[in-house]
Amino acid sequence: MSVALVTGSCGLIGSESCLHFGALGMDVVGIDNDMRRTFFGDEASTAWQRQTLEQTLRQRYRHHAIDIRDAAAIDALFERHGSAISLIIHTAAQPSHDWAARDPQMDFSVNANGTLNLLEAARRHCPDAVFIFTSTNKVYGDTPNRLPLSETETRYEIDPAHRYAGGIAEDMSIDATLHSLFGASKVAADVLVQEYGRYFGMKTVCFRGGCLTGPNHSPTQLHGFLAYLMRCAVTGTRYDVIGYKGKQVRDNIHSNDLIAAFQAFYDAPRSAEVYNIGGGRASNCSILEAVALCEEITGRPMDLAFKEANRIGDHIWWVSSLDRFRSHYPSWDIRHDVRNILTDIHDSNRRRWRVEAVA
Numbered sequence: 001m002s003v004a005l006v007t008g009s010c011g012l013i014g015s016e017s018c019l020h021f022g023a024l025g026m027d028v029v030g031i032d033n034d035m036r037r038t039f040f041g042d043e044a045s046t047a048w049q050r051q052t053l054e055q056t057l058r059q060r061y062r063h064h065a066i067d068i069r070d071a072a073a074i075d076a077l078f079e080r081h082g083s084a085i086s087l088i089i090h091t092a093a094q095p096s097h098d099w100a101a102r103d104p105q106m107d108f109s110v111n112a113n114g115t116l117n118l119l120e121a122a123r124r125h126c127p128d129a130v131f132i133f134t135s136t137n138k139v140y141g142d143t144p145n146r147l148p149l150s151e152t153e154t155r156y157e158i159d160p161a162h163r164y165a166g167g168i169a170e171d172m173s174i175d176a177t178l179h180s181l182f183g184a185s186k187v188a189a190d191v192l193v194q195e196y197g198r199y200f201g202m203k204t205v206c207f208r209g210g211c212l213t214g215p216n217h218s219p220t221q222l223h224g225f226l227a228y229l230m231r232c233a234v235t236g237t238r239y240d241v242i243g244y245k246g247k248q249v250r251d252n253i254h255s256n257d258l259i260a261a262f263q264a265f266y267d268a269p270r271s272a273e274v275y276n277i278g279g280g281r282a283s284n285c286s287i288l289e290a291v292a293l294c295e296e297i298t299g300r301p302m303d304l305a306f307k308e309a310n311r312i313g314d315h316i317w318w319v320s321s322l323d324r325f326r327s328h329y330p331s332w333d334i335r336h337d338v339r340n341i342l343t344d345i346h347d348s349n350r351r352r353w354r355v356e357a358v359a
Contacts, residue, residue, distance in 0.1 A: 003084045005077075005129075007031045007068055007118065008092035010046035012217040012224075013134055015053060016255040017089045017262065022057040029081060031074075031092065033065040035110070039099055040220040043356070049216060068092050068114035071121075078121035085126040087266055090118055091134045093186075096223045097311055100182035111185035112192070119196045119204075127202055130269045132262055133193040135206040136186045137168075137276065137320065141177030142313045144168060149317050155247050155286035156317045167251075167280050167321030170208070180313040190274075197272025205265055207258070210278025210320050213341055214255030215348035226252055226290060226338075230345045233294035235357040238303040243310025246287040249317045251278035254336035254344070264329040273328075278320035282334040283341065293339055297346050 004021040008014035009030025022028045030053065037045040053061050066073045078085065093111050094100060100107035115133065122131055137144075148159040158165050164172075174187060190206045197204035211225050219228035221240070232239040261277060278284075285293070291302055326332065336344070 001027045001084065002086045003027045003029055003081050004087040004089065005029045005031070005081070005085050006089045006091065009063070010034065010049040010053065011036065011091055012214055012255055013212055013258060014089070014091040015049045015216050016214065016259050017091070018053050018061060019056060020259045020263070021087065022060045026060075026087070028057060028061045029077070030061060030063045031066050031068065031077070032063070033067050035067070035094075036218060039094060039096065040223065044218050044220040046218050049218065068117060069109050071117040074117045075121045075124065078125040082125050083128070085122070085129045088118065088122055088129050088131045089262060090115060090132065093134070094182070097138065097180050097182045097314065100180060100185065104181045107181055108185040108188070111182070112188035115189035116192055119192060123196060123200055123202065127200065129203070130266050131193065131196070131202060131204040132265060133189065133204065133206050134212070135190040135193070135208045136183070137208050137210050137278070137315070137318055138180060138183035139174050139187045139190050139208060140168070140172050141174065141179040141183055142315070143172055143177045144318055145316050147317065151247060154288045155249050156244070157249070158317055164321065166323070167319045168276060169321040170274050170276055170324055178313045183313060194272045194274065201271060203269035203271055205270065205273040205275065207261065207275055207277045209258070210251040210253060210318055212255060212258060213252050213345070215345050216255060217345070225250060226342060227345050229290055230294055230342055231349070231353050233298045233300070233302050234346065234350050234353050236300075236303065238305055239291075240305050240307055241287055242307045243314060244316055246291070246306065248315065249284055249286050249319065251280055251284035251319045252338055252341055253277060253279045253283065253334070254341050257334055257336055261325065261329070261332055264332045268329070270328070275325040276320040277322070277325060279334060279338070280320050280322040283337045284319050285338045290338065290342070293342050297343055
């Protein structure tokens with residue numbers, strides 16, 4: 001039986017991957033030691049998602065609470081399954097722009113060294129497997145902030161005559177820019193994934209994501225923009241708008257749409273590929289625009305606090321160009337916009353969040 005090995009298996013993208021490929025009949029090996037709780041506290045724990053995976057997939061899902069920094073444990077797990085592993089989806093990470101500055105060594109060891117451990121184990125034991133890595137648009141650092149942007153009532157927007165008006169493409173430089181420490185550790189991982197594709201001929205891909213979101217998120221203030229925003233709207237928690245007057249723009253991709261992109265790549269893999277992936281022009285919003293949608297969906301006003309200082313290296317405007325991926329996989333497209341995403345997050349989580357808030 002073909003095996004899909006998923007790191008960060010209880011996180012947003014990891015759990016969606018497990019459910020999707022498990023439903024296709026693959027055996028799923030999940031790696032997740034709930035480091036999200038260590039990074040962000042009990043409210044961000046993914047333990048609830050592990051229970052869901054085990055109940056839904058039953059014997060098709062085998063969970064391993066391994067730290068991806070443990071090279072020996074990772075290698076032993078890969079050796080156990082060997083060439084039966086046909087797909088590796090690597091989503092485990094320290095995912096926060098802000099948190100990385102608290103402990104740069106842990107951030108780098110998880111994001112860069114952990115990725116190297118997985119690549120090397122794959123090269124040794126299942127070199128023909130497809131290796132999918134969830135990278136980030138933070139590899140471009142603050143270079144997007146040099147684009148010609150103008151301020152409107154609710155958002156910043158790019159000059160419509162600019163070549164990136166339809167979205168930022170993969171030819172943007174990742175050099176000579178302020179990345180944040182998180183961005184730097186993800187650059188290291190991203191380049192490693194590319195190099196194992198080029199140097200060893202492995203079937204590797206980096207998906208440089210914008211805001212990856214969906215109902216399976218375990219949101220926290222430092223990670224999970226739309227899901228955390230909706231959680232605050234549902235529970236009446238104050239939401240801090242950090243910098244740019246709330247007019248910074250992000251494109252948002254529903255986890256289902258991203259998994260569909262994974263499936264397309266798995267079905268027809270390439271080597272050492274890089275794709276910007278997000279909601280593109282079909283699904284993007286500023287914080288102010290997202291707040292208005294949350295208030296409309298919940299029927300209640302949000303409690304907002306505006307902080308003048310922006311995060312170091314934070315993007316003012318990011319919309320991904322999806323042209324490169326679409327050119328390789330023309331049957332794929334975005335199916336969810338921001339309103340649809342927020343409604344899905346709200347309807348799937350409101351009861352659980354209210355219970356947790358009371359507790």
